[in-house]
Amino acid sequence: MKRIGVFTSGGDAPGMNACIRAVVRGAVYHGVEVYGIRRGYNGMITGDVYKMESHSVSNIVQRGGTILKSARSMEFLTKEGRQKAYDKLMELGIEGLVAIGGNGTFTGAQLFCSEFGIPAVGAPGTIDNDLYGTDYTIGFDTAVNTALDAIDRIRDTASSHDRIFFIEVMGRDSGYIAVQSGIAGGAELVMVPEVLTPISEVVETLRQGWSRSKSSSIIIVAEGDEAGGAVEVAARIKEEVDEDADIRVTTLGHTQRGGPPSAYDRILASRLGLGAVEGLIAGQRNVMAGIINNELVYTPFEDCIRLPKPINEDLMRMVKILSV
Structure with a gap:
């Protein structure tokens, strides 16, 4: 794999920029070209794509939001829209994707891969911490x-x-x-x-x-x-x-x-961004990079989307006890 794309989709989360930074610099380190796709799946369809270098992500690790921006794409929900996105990626020679987002982002990536064979690895970016396959998501802390x-x-x-x-x-x-x-x-x-x-x-x-x-x-x-x-x-x-x-x-x-990400979120996002790139290079597809028990793991998109992530019952019990 010589050329990949990275995008953010869904709700923004503090630490997304740190994740983008890790993706770009991880790709550069491994000799892979990386292209930023603005405004998620919408930018994929319209061709709002640009080549990113190491300096493209200087001084963003501390910034909230996402420099690649995020947007909903109703057109991507259609087969015709996904065809346009695929055609644009082929024009640019992009062979794989790093998708930073949540449930909806991974649902789109899984469908896109199944239809057109574009491999994708996700990094969980959502403040809700509701994705199966990782102890914590980017932005939650x-x-x-x-x-x-x-x-x-x-x-x-x-x-x-x-x-x-x-x-x-x-x-x-x-x-x-x-x-x-x-x-x-x-x-x-x-x-x-x-x-x-x-x-x-x-x-x-x-x-x-x-x-x-x-x-x-x-x-x-x-x-x-x-x-x-x-x-x-x-x-x-x-x-x-x-x-x-x-x-x-x-x-x-x-x-x-909003606001600057915490130290924890910056480190987590960096680990997951690099993990997503290296997973993609190693042949992973349709999986999310996550951290469980402080170890990097890859979980199929299907499981991340389908399986619930229940609240820890001990935490709920703790609320009641400590309010006495």
Whole structure:
């Protein structure tokens, strides 16, 4: 393999640039030409592609977002769109792809490979940490620390005014950010999509706290919780408890995606980017590079997409015990 392409797709995640840097410099080290594909599958179709050298990725390891940008591509969902993408890659002589992204990115890469034979190796870039085949995904650690910083600040005002705060964090299908930021931030309760949390349990937790003279509380709600987001949960709680209770809601939203990546995310992204390149050179295809028990592993896209990554039950148990 003499020429590869690299692209980012789906939601941006802190550390994607560190991963791009590792892909480019790893390819250069191994004597492989590397081309950057802007705006994901959309750029593959339109030919928004440029050759990258070692200097192309100077001073990006500390930057959030992605220099290759990201975009949704409805056209790539069609066979005709994928044909255009294949034709553009053939014009450029690109023989393999490194796909940095999440579930949707890998679904597209797997389909593209099955139809046209272009091998792809993925690097898991998503703050949700919801991909099977790796202990942590690129951007997750930074997102947790960003959420934690906000939780710490909100706790100060919650304590000062004897308030109950419902804080919504990202996680449409995954509660990893909620659980880890909740434990680190000393939350009284964490609500996640993977575990059913009745409103009655939330009310009981608050009342138990009041019985112990607890004057303020923090409850973390993952956006995909079955009871709804933080606004919906807070409204339902307001109906169940004392109407004079001072209940506030904060939605952290996209602040969790931005900002410089943590040291952990920079190192993880570098390991996975280099692992993806070297896997591609070694003949790997339709797999994701991941880190399990601190070892580099390759997991088929099919498993990454299909298999669930459940929340650690010990972590959920820990939230309940430590809130006493």
